[in-house]
Amino acid sequence: MxxxxxxxxxxxxxxxxxxxxxxxxxxxxxxxxxxxxxxxxxxxxxxxxxxxxxxxxxxxxxxxxxxxxxxxxxxxxxxxxxxxxxxxxxxxxxxxxxxxxxxxxxxxxxxxxxxxxxxxERYARHLALPEVGLAGQQRLARARVALVGAGGLGAPIALYLAAAGVGTLTLVDDDVVERSNLQRQVIHADARIGMPKVDSARDALRALNPCVRVDAIRERLRASNVEDILAGHDLVVDGADNFPTRYLLSAASLRLGLPLVYGAVHRFSGQVSVFDPRRADSPCYRCLFPQPPSAAEAPNCSEAGVLGVMPGIVGLLQASEALKLVLEIGEPLVGRLLCHDALAGTFRELRLPRDPACPGCGAAATFAGYDDVARICSA
Missing domain, CATH: 3.40.250.10 (Rhodanese-like domain)
Structure with missing residues (x-):
């Protein structure tokens, strides 16, 4: 037998x-x-x-x-x-x-x-995660992410989104690499001083992951081009360092229905949130800042200084939120403002509800054009 x-x-x-x-x-x-x-x-x-x-x-x-x-x-x-x-x-x-x-x-x-x-082989550690797996990696490969700013915040965001396999990454910045950038803008190098930041960043990203398409747009985001640049993307990540750009991003995010991953740094602190117009409960950027603060209240990095690691910490948190949005996993920072104090070594979360009277997304809000939005910051 x-x-x-x-x-x-x-x-x-x-x-x-x-x-x-x-x-x-x-x-x-x-x-x-x-x-x-x-x-x-x-x-x-x-x-x-x-x-x-x-x-x-x-x-x-x-x-x-x-x-x-x-x-x-x-x-x-x-x-x-x-x-x-x-x-x-x-x-x-x-x-x-x-x-x-x-x-x-x-x-x-x-x-x-x-x-x-x-x-x-490249994404083996993603494929091992049940929350990502093959389907998630393919979703990342199909994603189109616009990153406005290729400087302090943009550097870690771009590096980690490219490393994760985001299929198309659009970089928008009109500046060039300066030696004073290198203390925090780690995507650039001393040999590329004087090169447009978007070109320098594209070279670094291609070396890191040649499978990712990087579209470099050497322009400043303006009322005349904001919708043309952002249309067709799945989400927008704010790596900007000025209020006019952020107000334009907020308005375009609402108009185009694109989630906006917000981040900002100042000296030894930073903050991150997500504004998602697809969700009825989501605030927008102007729920946080209805009107831009004065220059004295919010000086730029060249005036106030910034600890070099701060854009890295905040930018990585933004990259994490962007990946969560693409993969549709976890709980995005919608309605929450995550604040980090590097000197104290603390994180705290503040509730950020939608403002019914918000001039950007409130019931009575009106859109008079991007030129009108741009004028808010020059008033």
């Missing part, structure tokens, strides 16, 4: 069983070549050609305890892949019987586009 095969002897499973295990957390690994995956792939699968498994699997699946389901065109290469994975210590590696041909015949979900091996 033949003995029943043990789990260690079984290398193949049917596509429907593979799909069920995938829903429970198993990794579906498409071992076909890059060009084969161009026409489509099993939903949620990660592409890693069979010949690259030995070199790359440790970054795609760091834990050898994870179940891996290899799939190819017909089931032949995936069987070899499963054997290879077992030899590498992945005891729960299996081949999907019949491959994609059978997967499709059984009506299991397919999708266009893919996560290539480079991306699977």
């Amino acid at each position: 033949n003995a029943k095969p043990s789990a260690a002897d079984i290398l193949e499973i049917d596509p429907r069983a593979a799909h069920e295990r995938q829903q429970d957390g198993a990794l579906l690994l498409d071992v076909r070549e890059h060009d084969e995956r161009a026409s489509g792939r099993a939903s949620g699968s990660i592409g890693l050609p069979r010949g690259e498994i030995e070199r790359r699997i440790a970054t795609v699946a760091p834990s050898r305890e994870r179940e891996i389901l290899a799939i190819c065109a017909s089931g032949s290469r995936s069987l070899i892949a499963a054997t290879t994975l077992r030899a590498l210590g992945y005891a729960r590696a299996y081949s999907v019987r019949g491959g994609h041909a059978r997967w499709i015949r059984e009506g299991l979900p397919m999708e266009r586009g893919e996560l290539e091996a480079d991306a699977a």
